[in-house]
Amino acid sequence: MxxxxxxxxxxxxxxxxxxxxxxxxxxxxxxxxxxxxxxxxAFFDGPSEFHAVLSLILGWLLVFRTNTAYNRWWEARTLWGGLVNASRNLSLKFTKLGNFETRELRRVQQLLIAFPVALRCHLRSEKPAIGLRDLDYEELETIHLPQGIAQEIYSILGAAKRAGRIDGEEMRAIDVEALRLMDIAGGCERILKTRIVKSYRIFARQCVLIFLASLPWGIVQDFRFWTIPLTILTAYFMLGLEVVAEHVEEPFGYDEDDLDLDGLCQTIALSVNEAFLHLGQL
Amino acid sequence: MxxxxxxxxxxxxxxxxxxxxxxxxxxxxxxxxxxxxxxxxAFFDGPSEFHAVLSLILGWLLVFRTNTAYNRWWEARTLWGGLVNASRNLSLKFTKLGNFETRELRRVQQLLIAFPVALRCHLRSEKPAIGLRDLDYEELETIHLPQGIAQEIYSILGAAKRAGRIDGEEMRAIDVEALRLMDIAGGCERILKTRIVKSYRIFARQCVLIFLASLPWGIVQDFRFWTIPLTILTAYFMLGLEVVAEHVEEPFGYDEDDLDLDGLCQTIALSVNEAFLHLGQL
Amino acid sequence: MxxxxxxxxxxxxxxxxxxxxxxxxxxxxxxxxxxxxxxxxAFFDGPSEFHAVLSLILGWLLVFRTNTAYNRWWEARTLWGGLVNASRNLSLKFTKLGNFETRELRRVQQLLIAFPVALRCHLRSEKPAIGLRDLDYEELETIHLPQGIAQEIYSILGAAKRAGRIDGEEMRAIDVEALRLMDIAGGCERILKTRIVKSYRIFARQCVLIFLASLPWGIVQDFRFWTIPLTILTAYFMLGLEVVAEHVEEPFGYDEDDLDLDGLCQTIALSVNEAFLHLGQL
Amino acid sequence: MxxxxxxxxxxxxxxxxxxxxxxxxxxxxxxxxxxxxxxxxAFFDGPSEFHAVLSLILGWLLVFRTNTAYNRWWEARTLWGGLVNASRNLSLKFTKLGNFETRELRRVQQLLIAFPVALRCHLRSEKPAIGLRDLDYEELETIHLPQGIAQEIYSILGAAKRAGRIDGEEMRAIDVEALRLMDIAGGCERILKTRIVKSYRIFARQCVLIFLASLPWGIVQDFRFWTIPLTILTAYFMLGLEVVAEHVEEPFGYDEDDLDLDGLCQTIALSVNEAFLHLGQL
Amino acid sequence: MxxxxxxxxxxxxxxxxxxxxxxxxxxxxxxxxxxxxxxxxAFFDGPSEFHAVLSLILGWLLVFRTNTAYNRWWEARTLWGGLVNASRNLSLKFTKLGNFETRELRRVQQLLIAFPVALRCHLRSEKPAIGLRDLDYEELETIHLPQGIAQEIYSILGAAKRAGRIDGEEMRAIDVEALRLMDIAGGCERILKTRIVKSYRIFARQCVLIFLASLPWGIVQDFRFWTIPLTILTAYFMLGLEVVAEHVEEPFGYDEDDLDLDGLCQTIALSVNEAFLHLGQL
CATH class of the missing domain: 1.20.5 (Single alpha-helices involved in coiled-coils or other helix-helix interfaces)
Incomplete structure (x- = not known):
């Protein structure tokens, strides 16, 4: 390197x-x-050893906190990765199993492409995006748009089953993928709405503040003028761990550390279109 | 920020x-x-180094303990998130698959909304709440109310199957979600009833107490008057980790750190109602 | 608090x-x-710093060991929690799905209540307990009693299937819960029979012993008479971590830290009885 | 040893x-x-204690980072191990269940052997390798080659189902393995495209650089000439942890630490051929 | 104790x-x-503090390494525990579901008992053991013996299905257990063939060697003659962690820390025999 x-x-x-x-x-x-x-x-005359110990324990607490925050972030990424997988498998199964009508398949294609976009907007509390225009999503008359889309997929599935275009086994083979859609949406909502325990978070922050406030008084005797750069260095380190953890905890926004939800939506759209294009050529 | x-x-x-x-x-x-x-x-004349080492080892023990307690809390949250998912998928499947009668669907709607409320009351050892009034839960003649509700859902499922309103595959597609209800209830009970190993918990607390009792004697020679604020600071840190862990361990109560069970019940009610409202309009 | x-x-x-x-x-x-x-x-004249470092590394090793032992304990608890869930779901499905005969249902009820008791006795190498009297377990002619019970449940299931009292889908819906019984029994046996790697365990204990044997010689110069209480304190801490880990590693016995298997058996009996009582009233 | x-x-x-x-x-x-x-x-006169504490906290951060990177690597290995399992089970089921035509089985054999090769090339952004020549992969008219292969497997499955050469249950038994193919491909893409959070990575690296830049100034007073070898030693240790983590994070390349994808492709080819050879002899 | x-x-x-x-x-x-x-x-005159810090960071690295190695070992144990479960459930289902012929059941019994033995020999690169004699394994004409056995189980399953001795649902109920056989075999191969990342392992060992080589030079001034026993103690501790990790990493051999594969094979044989004996008595 x-x-x-x-x-x-x-x-x-x-x-x-x-x-x-x-x-x-x-x-x-x-x-x-x-x-x-x-x-x-000048009045303080204790050794600086005390702050050494405190900073070590605080260090663990922060490293653990960063780790926990990172695990949430990675879980969010895994959920969206699962959405890619579920969309692909649904595309394969809708096109290759059973005898769906072309009209139904086109609608499923639209819905599968719309689902990640709707979920992204839902997680960011935004109005549904341009990519959803084809969907006539206003006709879905729904507040929770991802649920509305999943519902229509099951609606198509149930109708095809009743009409005999797919049999029970094919319905089940599609169902095992389709139920992942709402599981993933629910998992993302869980990460979005529930942050790390409040007391735990406040406590970590308090400890950082108290530590930084008392640090220069504790080491000024030993380090004299050097206290200032050393305090800045320690503050950068401690605050850095805390702030990075804070940012990583919320993975669905527009920060530089947040997940590339737009890229993932495009990946899904590409995969779904490829699977259905193939069908179109037959 | x-x-x-x-x-x-x-x-x-x-x-x-x-x-x-x-x-x-x-x-x-x-x-x-x-x-x-x-x-x-004055009689003690050893160096304060000993307490530095002890406080480090104790620090790990407490950070690990906090971490374990947090993992329990997050598991409880994940279980309730799974309840949201299961309720939504059950709503979708009951409304879109098979040919359930409207009477059955209305009852399922009631039961799905009642289940999280009943589980919440069960976990808090409370009398069933107002939200359950519509349920005529007294007719269920059951001690374990969540189990009674799950039982009635399976009762409806079994009856519809025997009457041919759903076939075996549809029954299975609903079953894979319905069995999660009791799994989630059982998981919550496990977290509620089994706390962290008793010896482990007592041992951690003993060590904190012994440490805090001996700390000022050990450092008074080096820090003199400053012993008092430093002891308070250390005690706040150590006791804080211990008490936060203690609180987080019990995630189903009314503490500020506890899960927002009421909010989750409302989310489920909203999602279920939306799925069944859509059906009503057809 | x-x-x-x-x-x-x-x-x-x-x-x-x-x-x-x-x-x-x-x-x-x-x-x-x-x-x-x-x-x-008096002959030793090195500084006590060496033991400080050694005690820190040893501290991690022990905290990690305690953590590993705790994870085993929690896994055992989760397995038994899964047994509660499986028993409840089996009760619901046996009573609500298919058309089992009352005779079969009564036997299933007996078997479901007997399974946790049999597993408990098996894990503790005890003679089957009083609660199993109704079972006529001697007629099962089996060495591995839990397996014998699971076998009879499958026997009833297979017979009902062949006689057409349940169809294939209902059999599968019950099967997904019934197969958990032996999975849980196998998981508990795994925890019972396989302790933490032998070298790892011996090594941790050796290090504790060597450390404690050399500690007073290393710190006596700095701490003089105070060496005795400090050694006791350190020994209590180190041995405490080691012994608690040792105890927690074996979760199926009668220790105060062990799982409340009797209470869990009663919970299962209660839940199963409630599910089958309801049927009786219909 | x-x-x-x-x-x-x-x-x-x-x-x-x-x-x-x-x-x-x-x-x-x-x-x-x-x-x-x-x-x-000479102007700096503070003690070297400060860098001792900083290096400890930094040490944790790096050990945690290495651990996280290693977990990604192991997850990638587990995914490819799952591909071996899925390929074997698919081979067994295609040859032993249902009544597939020899033509179909030969094609499935080709596709199963081609899938890992295609995935390997996809993950390395290479042109499809020689091993794919038999596949006529250009006829697949697909950008995402692994998806194209999975699609053709489902195509064969759907056709055999419609023609009655397999029934619904056999289709499902094969489906539970076939859907793992795209899940594994998606999981590998997730690991490939999403590295550890950017801020987290930059922050760790910054801290290492600042630490190494300030280290010799901090310890030169105490260690004099020995500062140089000690700095080299510390730098080797810190940079080693960082660089190893960096390398391990990307498990699909040609580095010495990367997964032996070619070996895994051969293992799969061998297992698949053995399963289908056996059929050939019947 | x-x-x-x-x-x-x-x-x-x-x-x-x-x-x-x-x-x-x-x-x-x-x-x-x-x-x-x-x-x-005598020429070195720096303080011994440097080695204290280095030994702490090294200590973490080694404790983490030991932990990772132990997790592999436990995963291997869990896989074999899953093999016990799968064998038992397969025994129960083959004997209790469907109408297999006695000839088929006897062969299944042989195969289930032979599978763990074959897997054990495969993992140890040994010739198939005496316990496999009854199997006529040479007739299987297979290189990967466990795969050959799994293949024959599926062969029996497929034949019974085609002959109508089991229906689709029963085939699926058996399939969910049978596919675990090859998953477990694949998991064990993964653990056997892929050790911890090479750079990571070499790096840990290098650091231990460099540390031990420089340690006595660094502490000799402070500890004089005591340097020798202290170096031995530290070397024993550091090398112990490293060597135990090394041993635990390979869980399938004949070391004292390795899994008791022979015992597990016997447990499986006992359980399978018990399940099939019961059938024999009917």
Whole structure:
């Protein structure tokens, strides 16, 4: 790995710029203990060992917190990856099993492409996007659009079953994929609505603040002027872990760390179209 | 993230106020070693290094414990998220598959909305709530209300199957969702009734108490008057981890950290109603 | 949380009393280096820093070990929770699906209630308990009683299928729950018979022993008389983690940390009886 | 384990040679603080304790990061292991269940052997390999070759079902394995396209760089000339963890740590051929 | 827990004897720095603090590594536990569902008992064992014996289905267990063939070696003669973690830490025989 590649991306993260700003503020604050130390009113005379221990325990807490936040993020990614899989398998099964009418297949194609778009808009609390225009989604008369789409897929499935265009086994083979749609939507809502336990989060943040507020007073005797850069460095480290965890916890927005939901919607649209195009050529 | 948002929530947690009270008590206690140190009867003269090491090991134990407790909490949340998914899929399948009678569908709608309410009351050992009034739940003649509701859903399913309104495949497609109801109820009961291993919990608490009791004696020589604020800080940190873990371990109550069961019941009611409303309009 | 509740349970654990005894023995041993230090033959003069580092690494090893042991315990609990779920779902399905004869249903009820009792006795290597009397289990002519019970359930299922009292789909719906019975029994046997890797366990214990044997010699110079209480404290902590892990590793016995298998058997009996009582009233 | 085996592999890793080069560069840089220290312009006089604490927290972060990267790698391996299982089970079921025509079976054999090769090429963004020549894959007219293959398998399955050569149950028994093909392909794409959260990765790297840049200035007073080898050692350790994690994160390439995809493709080809050869002999 | 039980097993592990030997070699090597220190050519004068920090980070790395290795081992154990479950459930279903001929059942009994033995031999690259004699496995004309056995089970299943001795639903009920056979075989092969990432493993070992080589030079000033026993102790600890991890990584051999595959094969044989004996008595 060339060294250049190692250094370049260091300057491109907006999140980390915020952290730097906050760390500099803490550094400004740390000038107070330094000034007091050099004034005739210096009063603290304990060793700096205490903050060493505290910073270690705090370090674990933050590393664990970051890890938990990352696991949520990865679970969200896995759910959307499962949506790609479910959409592909549904496409394959609708086109290759049973004897669906072309009209039904076209509608299923529309619905499968619309589902991830609708879910994305739902998770971002946005109005349904342009990609849904073909859907006549207003006719669905539904508040929870992804549920409305899943409902119409089951509606087509049930009708085809009753009309004998598919038999029970084919219905079940499609059902095992179709039920994943709402499971995935529900899983995403769970991650969206339930953040990490409130006390846990507040507690971690309190500890960081108390630690940073007391740190310069504790080490100023040993480090004198160097207290300021060292406080900034520690603040950057501690706040960085905390803020990155905070950002990663909400994976469905527009942040640079958030999932590329638009890209995933396109992947699904491409896969679905390919499966149905093939049918069109037969 | 604005700084304001970072500071504001620090003062709003009731759990952490309790912790602060206990930390102050420990601080009061730490005045004794300080007084002894400044009296002519000072007797301890070992270095404070010992407590540094002990506090590190204790720190891990507590961080692990908090993590375990959080995992339970998240499992409980996932189970209730699964209940949302199961209710939605059941709604879709009951309305779109087979030929259920309207009377049966209305009853299923009632039962699906009642199930999370009944489970919530069961987990909180409360009398069934107002939302269950429509259910005539007293006619169910059952002690374990969630089981009674699941039983009636299977009763409807079995009757429709015998009457030929659904065939075997449709019954199976509904069954795979319906069996999740009791699995979820059983999972919640497991979390409710089985806390973290008793010895493990008592041991962690003992270690915290012994550590806090001996801490001020160990560091008073090095830190003198500063022993008191440092003991309070450490006590707040250690007790905070312990108490937050304790609270998070029981996710079904009314604490601020507990799951928003009422909100989840409403979400389910909304989703179920939407699925069945659509049917009503056909 | 009241302070009283925090302190009370500290004195009630039998496991931890054993640990205390062992820690006191180590304390007795630590009198030797203290005596040597104050005699004219004092010979060790290295700093105590070495033991600090060693105790930290040992601390992780033990915390990890405790965590692994706890995960086993929780897996055992989850398996038994799954048994509750499987028993309930089997009860619902046997009573509500198909057209089983009353004679068959009564036998299934007996078998479902007997299965957890038989599994409990099997895991504890005990003679089958009183609760199994009704079963005429001796007629089962089987060594592995849980397997014998599962076999008879499948026997009833197969017979009803061949006689046309249930069709294939209903058989499958019951099968997906019934096969969990032996999966759970097998999972419990796995936990019972396979403990944590032998070398790993011996190695952890050796390290604790070597550490405790060398600790008082290493710190006696710095801590003098205080070596004795500090050694006891450390021994209590280290041995406590080790012994708690040891106990938690075997979750099926009669220890205070073991699973409440009797309570779980009763819960299952209650649930099964309720489901079958309801049928009786129809 | 003989000592020779312990030492030999130390010199054979290309990845670690790169790390060594980078560590030597850091060592070169560390000559500056040493030179300054021995010049009359020495200005820093804080203790080296600060870097000890920082390196510990950084150590966790890196160990966690390595662990996360390793879990991704193992998940990728598990997915490919699942592909081996799915291919074997599909072979067994296609040959032993139903009455497929020899023509269909030959085509399925080709497709099953081609699927892993196509997936491998897809994950490496390569042109389809020689092993696919027999497939006439250009006739598949598909961009996503693995999807095209899965589609043709379902096509054969659907046709055989409609022609009555297999019944619904056999179709389902094959379907439960066939749907794993696209699930595995989707899972691999997820690992390929989504790396660990960007902020998290940049942050870890920044911290390593800042730490290494400040380390020699912090310890030069205590260690003097020894600063240079110690900095090289620490740099090797820190950069090693970071670079190994970086490499392990991308498991589908040609690196020495990457999965042996070619070997897995051969294993699948062997297993599939064996299952179909057996049929040929009947 | 009696003290005797605590001490006894300490001397019985062959693996740990090897570790002890290697630790003594390191101790021999540490005599060099001690000799130099007491010679007039002593040249190193840095504090021992550096090695304290390094040993902590190394300690995590090794504890994590041990943990990962242990998880592999436990996964292997879980797979074999799943084989016990699958064998039992297959026995129950073959004997109780459908109308298999006695000839078929006897063959299935042979095959179910032979499968774990064949898998064990396959994982150990051994010739098929005596227990397989009855199988006439040479007639299977297969290289991958477990696959050959699974194939014959599916062969019997497919034939019985075509002959109408079982219907589709019963075939599916047996299929859900039978497909686990090859999944388990594939899972075991995955664990056997893919060890922990090569760079990761080499890197951990390099760090241990470099650390142990530099340790006595770093602490000889502070600990003088005591350097030798302390180096041995540390070497035993570090090498112990590394070597135990190494051993545990390969769970299918004949080491004392390896799985008791022979015992598991016997358990399966017993369970299968019991299920089929019962049938024989009818």
């Amino acid at each position: 060339p060294l250049r590649e190692f250094v370049l991306p260091l300057v491109s993260s907006r999140t980390l710029c915020h952290v730097l700003g906050m760390a500099l503020l803490v550094g400004l604050y740390s000038c107070i203990p330094v000034a007091v130390e050099f004034s005739p009113y | 604005p700084l304001r948002e970072f500071v504001l929530p620090l003062v709003s947690s009731r759990t952490l106020c309790h912790v602060l009270g206990m930390a102050l008590l420990v601080g009061l206690y730490s005045c004794i070693p300080v007084a002894v140190e400044f009296s002519p009867y | 009241p302070l009283r509740e925090f302190v009370l349970p500290l004195v009630s654990s039998r496991t931890l009393c054993h640990v205390l005894g062992m820690a006191l023995l180590v304390g007795l041993y630590s009198c030797i280096p203290v005596a040597v230090e104050f005699s004219p033959y | 003989p000592l020779r085996e312990f030492v030999l592999p130390l010199v054979s890793s290309r990845t670690l040679c790169h790390v060594l080069g980078m560590a030597l560069l850091v060592g070169l840089y560390s000559c500056i603080p040493v030179a300054v220290e021995f010049s009359p312009y | 009696p003290l005797r039980e605590f001490v006894l097993p300490l001397v019985s592990s062959r693996t740990l004897c090897h570790v002890l030997g290697m630790a003594l070699l390191v101790g021999l090597y540490s005599c060099i720095p001690v000799a130099v220190e007491f010679s007039p050519y």
